[in-house]
Amino acid sequence: MANKRLVTTTINGEVFEFLCRPQQSLLEILRDELRLTGAKEGCNNGNCGACTVLLNGAPVNSCLVLAVEVDGAELQTVEGIACSGELHPLQQCFLEGAALQCGICTPGFLVAAKALLDENPAATEQEIRFTLAGNLCRCTGYDKIVRAIQAAGAQMQTATP
């Protein structure tokens, strides 16, 4: 078996060090090694987006990133979305808009939607649906998710910077 490698990475602003084998995915390390269980394994092959994290600011499927690849990188997971104990508008709108049922797709949606709204808080329904095509939900039918994202975007546009 291949030897373990030492990886140093920053996650939600905090420096982490861990050992991993080359074949282990970032998702596996986040959940099993670092106990950051927000990212979920929905398919393990890049189809469902439940494992979405931000890698150097870009949304990626952590199941398709080898843990060794993030040495020196900056990651953001769902655990880092709330700020100083305050829910992010997206989280608030998801709750108030009942934009989840079982919740397994929710962390992935929150991370991807945050990346979208940070770029374009005025994203239209069409843009939201197209940009988040990589996030699948089996429960809700997407409608409440899209509305919650739009509501959060509206809040983010009027909030003081």
Next chain:
Amino acid sequence: MIDFEYEAPTTLENATELLASHAGKTAILAGGTDILVQLREGHRSVDLVVDVKNIPDLNTLNWSSETGLTLGASVACSRIFADPDVQQAYPAIVDSAQIIGGWQIQSRASIGGNLCNASPAADTIPGLMVHQAQCVIHGSRGARTIPVQDMCTGPGLNALQDDELLVELRLPAPAAQSSSAYERFIPRNEMDIAVAGAASWVQLDESKTQIVAARIALGAVAPTPVAAQEAADWLVGKPAVEDSFAQAGELAKQVASPISDMRGTKQYRVHLASVLTKRTLQRAAERAAS
């Protein structure tokens, strides 16, 4: 349980040394969005994964109106389709790069990888073909260049030797009054693998009413992406109108030799090939005229 070593060389020389030393038992890793799935599902077995994202030569994205585009093999789709020069000069490339998977895939997947992975249904290859891309390859014996249509040798098979890697793609600068388009048919709205795909490139005369030159390439309807030469040649001198495009579509579908599988029947794919050819010719002509 899959098991492999991992190296991330920072020079072409190191990369070719690694590839040569584990001859035939390596996988080259750029975005990894298909390779990692193949490794995990046991379709491939390797001793060493060579990550080529840290080699500067594979991360270039340079354009000039004289020399055209130089695109490093590791450059992610999201960087490619956001580039204004690429948007202007190679719309078919942008069309395809924007619809591979979703955002999470596009943040990592590269066009070089899409090409070398050699899926018959690869979205970016038809566009590379109609834009006459050249593949710059590096190996132990030095560099060589092959036209993009020679890269895919069969489903999932490419022309690289064991010690070679794709460094970059070179696309010539587009001619005046020319443009391109790519379209695929999928059962859902996003995320699917193409049931059939077509890229067209059209050059119009100065009056923008007549076709001076054309190129057509079809995806997902043969063991490799395939050029529809006869249809493209037929278009020369024809008016840039719907009827011409429709007739070209009928000719183009003759090069399609698809299989029937869970995504579609042979007959349906042949039909799709003609429709997508017509539509992409139309779109390319509209873009060329604007």
